[in-house]
Amino acid sequence: KQEVTQIPAALSVPEGENLVLNCSFTDSAIYNLQWFRQDPGKGLTSLLLIQSSQREQTSGRLNASLDKSSGRSTLYIAASQPGDSATYLCAVKVGRGSTLGRLYFGRGTQLTVWP
């Protein structure tokens, strides 16, 4: 069974810092990996999708990397802003078996960026 772990569980930083959020998964046979943002009481917003054949994806101040062989992904946030405060979730999609298409989620990193 795929297990996804996110470290740290919570992070509090001053505005302007560059951040790294970590995600690890136990089964490297993934189809893709997706990073989401969740604001309190809201749904999930997709930030970046990395296919299993890719090593990184970038969107604005966000950069996500994928090392499938070691079962790791990182989300890099440059020049953090208070508006980045949210919970960040990592999810992997398995690439085999009857549950093709299922996302396995980590428990998230709760980020607070203070002015």
Next chain:
Amino acid sequence: SQTIHQWPATLVQPVGSPLSLECTVEGTSNPNLYWYRQAAGRGLQLLFYSVGIGQISSEVPQNLSASRPQDRQFILSSKKLLLSDSGFYLCAWSIQDNEQFFGPGTRLTVL
């Protein structure tokens, strides 16, 4: 562009009452549809997914059921709610096995 709607946004129900949550997707055809639950202190749990009308797969045994009466409509139901059914219910869609997009969610409190 595609949009996904969920209603109601919040719901407070007594134990033993029935439940019906609705999810609809606009702007796409033949999406894969998913129901997730996010309980306090726990991660997101996949409850059901559907690859087409009338095709429902259940991930975990539980007090809930799902139906897909139309291509872009996904319904989550229960005949008798339990306290443990409380949580934040999220609907999502994707085209085949690509990026998943989530709805705004329904907060269910069972008293």
